[in-house]
Amino acid sequence: MSLTPASDIVGKKPGRGLSGLLLVAIPVFLVCWMVIWPILSAIWRTVWIRNDGGTGSSFSLETYVFFFSDQYSLNNLYVTLWTTAVCAALLLVICIPIALYLRFSTGKLAAYVQGLAIFPMFVPSIILSYALIRVLGPNGTVDLLLNAVNLPKIRSPYLTPWGPVIGLVWDNIPLTVLILVSGLGSVSNQSIEAARDVGAGRLATFWYIILPRISNSILVAISFTVLGLFSAFTLPYVLGPAAPEMMGPFMQRTFRDLNDPVMAITQAVIAFGFCIVFGLFYVRSVAKNRAP
């Protein structure tokens, strides 16, 4: 066997491709087994439905037709989309300033701010829910403080669609901040100094220098949080209204209380359909980064 000069240069040795494949085989296998296969099986079970008599099965889209013609189910879908959109927007508004501050300031205070921003990650959502009821709920801490200075009570967000929004935003701050801070790492100090030298203001620096560099991170942060928000369960369950309910509690209730697994899986497939869009955003942005 004679080695060609080209293979010598790029260092291609037999077996190396195989060990690379073996290394990725485990995650690929796990993803196929625990993600891809359940998805395919879920789609299969919702379109290949057992006939009334229990004898044999046939192709049918009736559960999807029911979902999209049932106003109650659609309301639940709308409130989920609304909550997700509002939460994602609020997260960006809150987290970009925090991330910018953490990126460009040094010193003790920044360390404390970082600690505070990461703190929600360590609070289980069930504890957070009950704490929020105590603080923002009727006659909660906020009401007591307002009352102490003779101000009227707040309109409590507890058991309204805003309850889960507040909880979910708080809960998702750490992940968003972490992703944005890591994205801001790619913005070099020189480029900002250069922009300042030619007279760019703070806003212009942000808009023309920083934002284009971190747009990818924003996309990643949004797709990550949206996936989490869409499937949120505990916070909407405890803090949200009885109806319309978010898809998480709705699926759980359909599955367990109404003993209707096929309908619950249908709801899950529909939720998955929305999530996959954001998953594709993420995959695209990663692939774009990888491209030489």
Next chain:
Amino acid sequence: MKRRAFMLSVGGAAAGMVLLPRMAFAAPGVIDWYTASDTNILDFWTNVVKPKFEAANPGVMLNLVDAGDNAGQLAIADRAVAAMQTSTDPQADYFESADPRLPAGAIDGGLYVNLKEAGLSNWSKINPLAIDSDYSVPYRGSQVLLAYDTAKLDPANAPKSWADLVAWIKANPGQFIYNRPDKGGSGGNFVRRAIYEANGKDPAAFTTSNFTAEAGEKALTPAWDILKDLSSSLFDGGAYTGGNTPSLQLLGQGAVTIIPAWSDQAISAINTGVLPETTGLVQLQDLALPGGFSRSVVLANGVNKDAAIKLADFILSEEIQSAVLSELGGFPGVAWDYVNQDLRQKYADVIPTTIPSFPGGDWEKAINDGWYRNVAPNVDRNA
């Protein structure tokens, strides 16, 4: 390898071991016990039943496991059915409160022990009203009643009939809340009381087997109208809490004046200070809010079946049944003659003559789904 790297990798491996799924096998002499009930029941077993039972039966231990909710416990039952088919160990011996008819076909399949024929020495003491099946032992009863804040509502004016309650709710908008009927029995039985109200106040009209789609439509629609009529007068113009505990929390924070609550949960909440001492309890006199008995079952394929049968017998003893009354605030499952005489005197007022009990099964599904579709969306956010 450097010492530091060695320590790191050993430490990492040890930490990783903790995360590995642990193989669990049922240990002989350790009864795997599951409950779907609220924390007060688990506390009662942990603090009262477990020490007494283990003292009376040396060598037998109780492993108390919280299955979360009914569906969680049912998943354990499904696992036991699967284990039965493969003749393996279900790692479950005893359900604190379960319906032996579930999962479907469990009794015919031999999943549960026939306790009537298992030779329980205390079986004959059971209150005949409480027996539901030969496969389960009723050991505690509980009933929903109204808990209210005596600082805001004079006990003399507390509503004592459904009509009074409705009038009070409408006269005091925002001061009443109940939880979603599928998320806890206090709201669930309040909804069922409304269903009785809409159907001639006759608990006998509903049985496990008489549900049909038409009967459901006919019986439930007027009940939804009653509840929809109330919704704008509820807390926040039609809000419903997510469970028994959040309702107690709202009452405790003084946000509402009256809630429906389980008798046992309300009594233990008052005893532990979760609810203030000024909390009053009242039952409707025209037809009580429904309640029911909790019935334990023993799994026939459990490794510790014999010990679990002993446990089923033990909880019917006078000692535990008196504790159900005094510690738990529940009603005993045995006839009142088999409870401590002094206690019987003391609780004479709360001894119910009847506890209306609503059937589960198809009715439950229809009520849960119907309530969410008809009553829950009827929210007046601008009120």
